[in-house]
Amino acid sequence: MKISDVAKRTGLDAKTIRYYESIDLVDSPPRRENGYREYGEQGIQQLGFLRKARKFGFSINECRALLALWANPNRRSTEVHGLVTEKVRDIDTHILELKAMKKMLSELLVQCPDDDNPNCAIISKLAEEQE
Amino acid sequence: MKISDVAKRTGLDAKTIRYYESIDLVDSPPRRENGYREYGEQGIQQLGFLRKARKFGFSINECRALLALWANPNRRSTEVHGLVTEKVRDIDTHILELKAMKKMLSELLVQCPDDDNPNCAIISKLAEEQE
DNA sequence: TATTGACCTTATACTTACTATAAGGTTTAC
DNA sequence: GTAAACCTTATAGTAAGTATAAGGTCAATA
Numbered sequence: 001m002k003i004s005d006v007a008k009r010t011g012l013d014a015k016t017i018r019y020y021e022s023i024d025l026v027d028s029p030p031r032r033e034n035g036y037r038e039y040g041e042q043g044i045q046q047l048g049f050l051r052k053a054r055k056f057g058f059s060i061n062e063c064r065a066l067l068a069l070w071a072n073p074n075r076r077s078t079e080v081h082g083l084v085t086e087k088v089r090d091i092d093t094h095i096l097e098l099k100a101m102k103k104m105l106s107e108l109l110v111q112c113p114d115d116d117n118p119n120c121a122i123i124s125k126l127a128e129e130q131e
Numbered sequence: 132m133k134i135s136d137v138a139k140r141t142g143l144d145a146k147t148i149r150y151y152e153s154i155d156l157v158d159s160p161p162r163r164e165n166g167y168r169e170y171g172e173q174g175i176q177q178l179g180f181l182r183k184a185r186k187f188g189f190s191i192n193e194c195r196a197l198l199a200l201w202a203n204p205n206r207r208s209t210e211v212h213g214l215v216t217e218k219v220r221d222i223d224t225h226i227l228e229l230k231a232m233k234k235m236l237s238e239l240l241v242q243c244p245d246d247d248n249p250n251c252a253i254i255s256k257l258a259e260e261q262e
Numbered sequence: 263t264a265t266t267g268a269c270c271t272t273a274t275a276c277t278t279a280c281t282a283t284a285a286g287g288t289t290t291a292c
Numbered sequence: 293g294t295a296a297a298c299c300t301t302a303t304a305g306t307a308a309g310t311a312t313a314a315g316g317t318c319a320a321t322a
Binding site: 113 | 176179183186187200201206209216218223232233235239243246247250253254257
């Protein structure tokens with residue numbers, strides 16, 4: 001299977017697939033006589049795994065750990081559980097930060113006249129002295 | 132005022148301040164005889180503005196626009212309002228994405244035994260064929 | 263006075279996770 | 293036969309800094 005077909009099947013871009021290979025995230029597939037990459041089921045599955053893990057928000061390095069756990073028949077599910085628990089905490093923190101930003105901006109929005117005059121609570125707030 | 136004092140007053144790192152200067156986000160301050168940057172009130176205020184705008188989630192380029200609006204006495208508050216409205220929408224989208232991720236991961240977490248066995252719903256999910 | 267430590271300066275490389283570009287070789291369809 | 297659509301590599305760009313190296317300066321102490 002050629003790289004573009006793998007791209008279609010996994011949902012990854014061909015460039016992303018080459019990139020993952022370049023950083024040794026996935027094994028280098030064998031090559032055809034003309035130099036083209038020839039993927040087998042295993043390579044395709046690894047890439048599909050990566051696609052999903054990335055969509056779940058795992059970083060490349062976390063994906064590296066997940067791939068290793070996947071490949072390890074002696075893994076302990078608690079390791080995976082720990083990794084994911086931490087990720088959920090990260091996401092929660094991130095959500096709280098974004099909500100705080102949104103709240104502040106929304107409060108300022110209602111105070112901004114939204115007209116042709118220069119006065120604007122948002123600009124004033126940003127220009128304020130001190131925190 | 133020297134750069135480290137400006138850093139303390141604005142909450143920005145001295146390196147970040149130099150970086151902002153290097154990308155022409157802020158004006159270059161005059162120099163002392165020894166080559167040290169010497170900041171005046173105006174420079175300090177610009178940097179304080181930037182600090183807050185960045186904390187509100189605006190990108191460097193958005194900050195560029197906000198700084199220009201701030202400096203422009205003929206600005207129309209509706210321009211600022213538009214920028215901020217869009218930012219709030221971005222934040223909302225982002226929050227929704229994170230919540231979706233969190234939901235999926237949380238659902239998988241309760242299905243993962245969290246013990247010494249290799250079986251794990253999370254790994255299985257990632258390894259699944261098809262979306 | 264010498265030296266130590268805390269500053270300041272610049273230039274360059276690293277980070278994350280790709281994406282874009284250039285410059286070229288190959289395959290396929292008409 | 294040739295043009296489009298692939299494939300290859302190497303290199304540079306993106307965002308927003310952070311880290312490092314290599315050096316100059318300043319203030320306090322021994």
